Amino acid sequence: MIWHITKRELYDNLISLRFALATFLLFGLMLTNAVVYLREHPERMQKYHDDVTEAQNELSTRTHLYDIAVHGPGSLYKKPSVLQFCAEGGDVFLSDRVFGGFLHWQDGNLTGFWSTLYHYPNPDSKNIRPDTIKVDWGFVIGYVLSLIAILFTFDSISGDREHGTLRLTLANAIPRHTVLIGKFLGALVSISVPFTLAVLANLLIISTSSAVQLSTDAWSRLAIIFCIAILYLCLFLALGLLVSSLVQRNAASLVILLLTWVVFVVFMPSTLAPITSGFSKPMGHYEYTQRRSKLHEQLKSEYEARVQNMDAFPSKKMELAGEFVMNDVAQRINLGQEYVSQQHAQIQLMRSVTRISPVAIVQHLFESFAGSGFERHRHFVENVQRYAREYREFVMDMDRSDPDSPHIIGVREGMSQKPVNPESIPIFEDRLSLSHDFNAAAIDLFLLVLFLVVLLSGAYLAFVRIDV
């Protein structure tokens, strides 16, 4: 029986104007997405490879352990995700690298060690083009597909009621939930068909291009993203059915749905985010630099006071200098981490509050699985921090393994003089892991399912209890 109703709904929909318009819209958007992506992605990859090669070449020119410790590995680059067409995730606003190595002060004959530096220059700060949303899957699904879902379901119950066909249907011995499920499935299938086709066309263009290689990992991520999209679609279909069965007339149903959609999809994320941003005030860049130089000055004056009458004991003086350099680098790293974590905490809070809006949830999910956006950036920064530790440990180990070295790290004369094989220096590799992304996405996934269950049961209750 369900199948019967579904089929009827499907036939009704297939010949309707909205079906044609929706198909046209979805195809247009998905094809544009693919074309734009194919134009931009190779450039992005090329830039990344150039940058990384340059950094590695520079790294391999150094053989002295002290130089390696001072100059460090230079900037560290974030690998652009191959799935950027799914979710662009505001990557234009994010730095594609963590700087490092530029900040070495010079005092007398001492030089500071390399450490990472978190002043992200906003790559978009010179842009004066009008503000728009990037046309990625996140946009197509989050905004357009949800609107289509509403336009397909707003009259599914109330329309039948207006025409009187609902009474006819229910006069047969059909349980009400069967009717509801049939209608739900009918709408779902009739939207999924053009949507799936549009997605396939999009993927066909992208995967046949020689410029992009999609790995198995990428395909499984795409499958997950597609499932999330269908879940999200179900959410709005359920909302449509709920409102449609609560309201007597088509027009009222549509007005309520549209206004709900506008509030939750268009306005909620951008209104809630600035409200929440006021709750925490992270350290500004000015304060950060001020504190950094103050800490450095303090340490320096302490060192100068202690080193003053030590000219007679050169080895002791060297030890002190080494201690000074190492303390300085340690406190700079701590401060840098504090600076970044405060910024991240503010954004984290903003993101969690915007989760009231389903579009924010689905965009977070897409970003997690497409490997772009804020979560990914945070992961990247963590990777960099881990690598920086590894790098410092490598310097320590190299020094420790040299029996001739005086083991005073921080001064040129105090460190191993043996040339270092450039190939043994650890190399930064930025990688994604699906399990990590699943962990990051767990809350969002849970919330999405929760919303869906609530709306579906709401629609069920509303439909079971209505008068026809």
Next chain:
Amino acid sequence: MLKTLIRRELLNNLMTFRFAAVMLITLLLVVANTAVLIQDYEQRVESYNDAVKIHYEGLRKVKTYSTMYLFVDRAPNPLSIFNVGLDKRLGNLIGIWHGFVPTLWDTEMHGTDNPFIAFFSSIDIVFIFEVVLSLMGLIFAYDAIAGERERGTLRLVLAQPVRRGQILLAKYISAMLCLLVPLILSLLLALLLLIRSIPLSPADFFRIGSIVFASFAYLSLFYLIGMLISVATRRTGTALMLAMFVWGFLILVYPNLIRATINPGGNIQERVNTVNNQVQRIVDEYERDRKKFLENEGIAEGSRFHEVLGLYTQASVDSANMMSYIENLTNISEIPPDFERYVSVAKRYFDFVEPLTIRTTERVWFIRKQALDDIFVRQATMDRILLRLSPVGMYDAATQTLAGTDLLGLRDFFEATRRYRKIVIDYFYAKRAFGSREWFAADKGAVDWSTFPEFVFERSDFSVNAARALPDLFLLIICNLVLFMGILLIFTKSEV
């Protein structure tokens, strides 16, 4: 007759559910967001004030003229609450200094600047109106004719001695009167909130008034689009679907799509390279003149002269972003006794080299400015032109210009900073600072900054902004007229 028709339509519109719903949502959104926007504005003002204070004190600490580095801060525009435009973009902190002429792109940000905040899209009142007013217009219009035709009332009305144009006009006027209620009411509430916390000048009220007018034209445009659909279709269902998809396309899809597909970048790298070469030549010339002067004075490279002055001269071109620096910094506070014989040479040197620096930087600025305009402004202008194919683009451009947060508004500010730089340089000339001992040494007393000129900036007059916004406003009005004519034509020709 027209009066009766209008009264009937007005009552029909006012007593509907959609009117109540639309009213509620508009008020809610506008008021809630105004509160948020005011809070945001106040934060920005606070960080602006902090920055001004820091820079004021920073200048007073400087002991010699040559080490002066002056910062000018851009205050947030109170009307950015209506249309934020570029107000939060580009930098708001500009370094003023005789060795460099800033362009729009040589700025930094003051204040707590979490760079990640950028990816939460910022909202303003015009954005709310863009979405809500257009939706309102279409929801009220889709069944204006088609509904009456379906119910058969259209036939009844036309049986009376009424002209068809009158019916259309009555519908239009009554719907507009109706829709103006939420628009005006929400704006009044927003203004009430605004006045309590932000001081507005009388000119600002004119600007806000013009923004209301633009909003009205925008609303009416969407109502007419809805009416066109309603006249052209036979059934309300079809009209509704068409209207909704048109809305989705014009508001949601088109503006984003056009920005994604159009990429009028051209070969930027090549342009950057030519500019860098040109600038490099100018900078080389400068270096040659400078060295020649020193040679004539009989001072060799690396001599005691350089050593004592700690002369840090750098004339370089940064190929990544077309920046070029010419710096002649020297920061000594005392002069050793054996240097006294050099003092007169040093004075002559700076008296020669600093005016040369000023001339050179101005030449460099001219070249850079043109290139940067080519690279950044051309793209943006292209986008804006294409965006105007959707009413959103016209409305956004008009209100941005009226609020003064558009590119021209920012340009005004940069012109002011450039003028200020000239004033500072004139001040130096008047004080004979370049040839003075205080230029490079502070041993005979630090520089007195008390008479130093202050930076002032007034936003341009309302009339200037209005003149800039006129083309877009005209465009909106013309679109309205054309649509109305079209509707009239179709309606008079159609069968009932």
